[in-house]
Amino acid sequence: MTATAHVEAPSAVAGPPLVGSPLDGRAPSGPVEQKWERFRRDMLLVSPANKRKFTVIVVGSGLAGASAAATLGQLGYNVHCFCFQDSPRRAHSIAAQGGINAAKNYTGDGDSVFRLFKDTVKGGDFRSRESNVHRLAEISANIIDQCVALGVPFDREYSGYLANRSFGGAQVSRTFYARGQTGQQLLLGCYAALSRQVAAGTVKMHTRMEMLDLVVVKGKARGIITRNLVTGKVERWAGHAVLLCTGGYGPVFYLSTNAAGCNVTATYRAYRRGAYFANPCFTQIHPTCIPVHGDFQSKLTLMSESLRNDGRVWVPKKEGEKRQPNDIPEEDRDYFLERRYPTYGNLAPRDISSRAAKQVCDEGRGVGPMGRGVYLDFRDAIKRLGRSAIESRYGNLFEMYNRITGDDGYAVPMRIYPASHYAMGGLWVDYQLMSNLPGLFVLGEANFSDHGANRLGASALMQGLADGFFVISDCLGNYLASTPLEPVKADAPEFVEAQTETNVRIDKLLSVNGKRTPDSFHRELGQLLWDHCGMSRNARGLARVLERVPELRQEFWENVQVLGHYDEYNIMLERALRVADFMEFADLLAYDALVRDESCGCHFREEHQEDGECRRDDENFCHVAAWEFRGPDERPVLHKEPLAFEAVGLASRSYK
Amino acid sequence: MNFTLYIWRQRNAKSKGKMVRYRATDISPDMSFLEMLDKLNADLAAAGEEPVAFDHDCREGICGTCSLVVNGVAHGPQRATTVCQLHMRHFKEGQEIWIEPFRARAFPIVRDLVVDRSAFDRITQAGGFISANTGPAPDANSLLVPKEEVSTAMSAAACIGCGACVAACPNASAMLFVAAKISHLAHLPQGQPERRRRALSMVRAMDGEGFGNCTNHEECEAVCPKEISVRFIAEMNRDYLRAALTTAEPETAS
Numbered sequence A: 001m002t003a004t005a006h007v008e009a010p011s012a013v014a015g016p017p018l019v020g021s022p023l024d025g026r027a028p029s030g031p032v033e034q035k036w037e038r039f040r041r042d043m044l045l046v047s048p049a050n051k052r053k054f055t056v057i058v059v060g061s062g063l064a065g066a067s068a069a070a071t072l073g074q075l076g077y078n079v080h081c082f083c084f085q086d087s088p089r090r091a092h093s094i095a096a097q098g099g100i101n102a103a104k105n106y107t108g109d110g111d112s113v114f115r116l117f118k119d120t121v122k123g124g125d126f127r128s129r130e131s132n133v134h135r136l137a138e139i140s141a142n143i144i145d146q147c148v149a150l151g152v153p154f155d156r157e158y159s160g161y162l163a164n165r166s167f168g169g170a171q172v173s174r175t176f177y178a179r180g181q182t183g184q185q186l187l188l189g190c191y192a193a194l195s196r197q198v199a200a201g202t203v204k205m206h207t208r209m210e211m212l213d214l215v216v217v218k219g220k221a222r223g224i225i226t227r228n229l230v231t232g233k234v235e236r237w238a239g240h241a242v243l244l245c246t247g248g249y250g251p252v253f254y255l256s257t258n259a260a261g262c263n264v265t266a267t268y269r270a271y272r273r274g275a276y277f278a279n280p281c282f283t284q285i286h287p288t289c290i291p292v293h294g295d296f297q298s299k300l301t302l303m304s305e306s307l308r309n310d311g312r313v314w315v316p317k318k319e320g321e322k323r324q325p326n327d328i329p330e331e332d333r334d335y336f337l338e339r340r341y342p343t344y345g346n347l348a349p350r351d352i353s354s355r356a357a358k359q360v361c362d363e364g365r366g367v368g369p370m371g372r373g374v375y376l377d378f379r380d381a382i383k384r385l386g387r388s389a390i391e392s393r394y395g396n397l398f399e400m401y402n403r404i405t406g407d408d409g410y411a412v413p414m415r416i417y418p419a420s421h422y423a424m425g426g427l428w429v430d431y432q433l434m435s436n437l438p439g440l441f442v443l444g445e446a447n448f449s450d451h452g453a454n455r456l457g458a459s460a461l462m463q464g465l466a467d468g469f470f471v472i473s474d475c476l477g478n479y480l481a482s483t484p485l486e487p488v489k490a491d492a493p494e495f496v497e498a499q500t501e502t503n504v505r506i507d508k509l510l511s512v513n514g515k516r517t518p519d520s521f522h523r524e525l526g527q528l529l530w531d532h533c534g535m536s537r538n539a540r541g542l543a544r545v546l547e548r549v550p551e552l553r554q555e556f557w558e559n560v561q562v563l564g565h566y567d568e569y570n571i572m573l574e575r576a577l578r579v580a581d582f583m584e585f586a587d588l589l590a591y592d593a594l595v596r597d598e599s600c601g602c603h604f605r606e607e608h609q610e611d612g613e614c615r616r617d618d619e620n621f622c623h624v625a626a627w628e629f630r631g632p633d634e635r636p637v638l639h640k641e642p643l644a645f646e647a648v649g650l651a652s653r654s655y656k
Numbered sequence B: 001m002n003f004t005l006y007i008w009r010q011r012n013a014k015s016k017g018k019m020v021r022y023r024a025t026d027i028s029p030d031m032s033f034l035e036m037l038d039k040l041n042a043d044l045a046a047a048g049e050e051p052v053a054f055d056h057d058c059r060e061g062i063c064g065t066c067s068l069v070v071n072g073v074a075h076g077p078q079r080a081t082t083v084c085q086l087h088m089r090h091f092k093e094g095q096e097i098w099i100e101p102f103r104a105r106a107f108p109i110v111r112d113l114v115v116d117r118s119a120f121d122r123i124t125q126a127g128g129f130i131s132a133n134t135g136p137a138p139d140a141n142s143l144l145v146p147k148e149e150v151s152t153a154m155s156a157a158a159c160i161g162c163g164a165c166v167a168a169c170p171n172a173s174a175m176l177f178v179a180a181k182i183s184h185l186a187h188l189p190q191g192q193p194e195r196r197r198r199a200l201s202m203v204r205a206m207d208g209e210g211f212g213n214c215t216n217h218e219e220c221e222a223v224c225p226k227e228i229s230v231r232f233i234a235e236m237n238r239d240y241l242r243a244a245l246t247t248a249e250p251e252t253a254s
């Protein structure tokens, strides 16, 4: 593929963005490896006797939220924790399979804090904040210790020592895992710690409660508005700080590997209240998912990336190949990852592997009923290692594949295709995990800071737990100890106003009486974004999204169907509220993608490529794009946080 | 494919419920059971009828949210499979399918097929944890755990807390759920100090929630999507007995 000419977008939607004041990440001065220590040396503390006087609202009970709530409760804060599932143990973190990274160097293969830091910065294509990433790498080892103390049954060797594997293309074995259910076991560890605090009375857990707005009083985040999903009651909650640990927005594409309930509402509503949204266009598309098979499909199942350690990815060389995969001889197969990336081969990072799969399918060489799939073939591995070795490594994954597709992955190559998986973008936070809105902290997948334009495997779990167990307690304490906060009650006018606005929104949805379900709007929105703002983007397609989304949004508010009442368990209303926010957020995502006129990591702008690879523009785009909401029909304002790479040094990212 | 469905409809915890007959049409054999219900709900919406409420989230068999009794079996006919992972190709064209919520006194109905399983959270709060504070913990490798022990712990820890064991048990007992947690921690050295206290408080919390007794029907193991073994119940009983004999009263967990 050759570089295409730069396509000008229609000026109505494109135009240059309104640029506001630059942002400062407020990292302490000094060399990167000393910053966290310096911060901790200088931070202020809340005295033990005073902690219980502070009410902290934690939204979310995934790895980030549960670990934060448990830790803050243990320290003595008065914590209220919210989640929309019926139990905190069901947060989406439960679904993580592969593992969690830590720079323990237990295998003695050359790992170190610096290497993990450097891999993560490079993996993110130099669009993350060095200081945050270094802290993450420093803390990573403590996480494993903490989790073992909580009873997480990580896999072990016969010696009794912890086992490690290499994951997601890393050249060292630094990934810890608990069979294929690492996320589950980590979350159950956090859930146990959280349950202990609930029993101790330091944390009050509110399940089936959805946050629908953030309340800002005199410029500071002071509370939230929730809807009780069982009774429909809309309530006000006041506190001294609000922690959003609400996960990612992968389902903006409708189909994704995320749980059905994952949504953007909490972070988007905070954005509408003044919190900046950073790099919304950085969305990770994971290469190894089971392909779409039909119109009523509700989710795409991830097949752990570890399969690429032994499976070989290929498509037929010929377009429109009709033969069965096993009848296609070696010379007619294109092992395109091995061909294009000889050093990393099938283990090339996610963004690169996904894009390569899309490209071969676009060329008409995709496989399967809809032509959107590539083979993941274990024939050679079975020949080399024997079927039983493959079975013991990946048995549960083959079984899952068989369950969903009805096919036997041992006998015929599996079919896989990329799917929306993770949001690197999220609310902007400074070094102390605080948004530009004082008192609003954002943890885990919901923030933007550590993964830049592409996340490496096994590093989301690490980040969620670093934020929740080890970073937030110091940062929150520092904020509360250094900020005078007036007492605020939940009946203050700002709360009542926000509650009224939420009720109005609910009434409006219930009174449209239209013909189309929220789900059908969500599907259409998702398809539109997937087509033009997915694995590859160009100015014309993005302009199309920016034209079409407002139309779709208008149709939504004129024709959405929400049956039932507000004061009951109402799955259609629940859905409609989330879809309404996706509809608004989609604009922001596409606009960010349009304005970032370069290619980096997951963000592949067709106009900027070299031999099919991303061409970064460090001169103009080596910054975080943080967007400020200016009004429902107004263009958002762009605040840039310049990124400096002092410890790693900007380099082009090559896996060839 | 087409099916005749009989589905439990109940507006809220207080109202009376009943089985209602529906037609599911144009179902692809590749759809999951929940996608079949999505399709039914879309058809109902087109006819102006309120959708059937059912619980779900991950749709990949790990979060434990989905909770349907299909033709009398919790999670349906396929062994070791949550209902979200059950596919329509396992049903026969034109078949009648009966869909009910997980029923138990301790699981009150919220709406239609959705039940309240917060009793499980409360049992966990009674002691389903190791009391380790967040802070500098000892190096993870300072504690060696034999591979087989970890593997047993993991087999118990794999429980997704869905409650199928309760729904399947003629006594609506939660023994398998509670035993899974107790055994998970009992097989690890970190879990030893609180082992007896944990067994006592969790079992008492379970009784307090109104779950029934175990009379060894083993229906729980048969429906468990994670194939948790009933031998963990025996282990728990041993721990409980030992604890009851040696401890006066359980302290309240802190």
Ligand SMILES: Cc1cc2nc3c(=O)[nH]c(=O)nc-3n(C[C@H](O)[C@H](O)[C@H](O)COP(=O)(O)OP(=O)(O)OC[C@H]3O[C@@H](n4cnc5c(N)ncnc54)[C@H](O)[C@@H]3O)c2cc1C
Binding pocket: A059, A060, A061, A062, A063, A064, A065, A082, A083, A084, A085, A088, A091, A092, A093, A094, A095, A096, A097, A098, A099, A100, A182, A183, A209, A210, A211, A212, A245, A246, A247, A248, A257, A258, A259, A262, A263, A265, A266, A302, A421, A422, A443, A444, A445, A446, A457, A458, A459, A460, A461, A462, A464
């Ligand atoms: C299939 C899959 C496999 C993965 N595998 C790995 C892996 O192997 N390694 C790895 O490192 N990462 C993996 N990831 C990514 C990782 O699991 C997630 O990024 C991470 O778990 C997110 O944790 P979190 O705590 O930020 O959010 P979540 O776990 O998503 O939790 C969000 C919480 O917020 C609550 N919430 C959200 N909105 C609201 C609202 N409006 N009101 C009230 N509550 C709300 C939810 O109820 C939930 O409790 C995987 C992801 C997927 C989808």
Ligand code: FES
Binding pocket: B055, B056, B057, B058, B059, B060, B061, B062, B063, B064, B065, B066, B082, B083, B084, B085
């Ligand atoms: S929906 Fe998560 S286990 Fe079925």
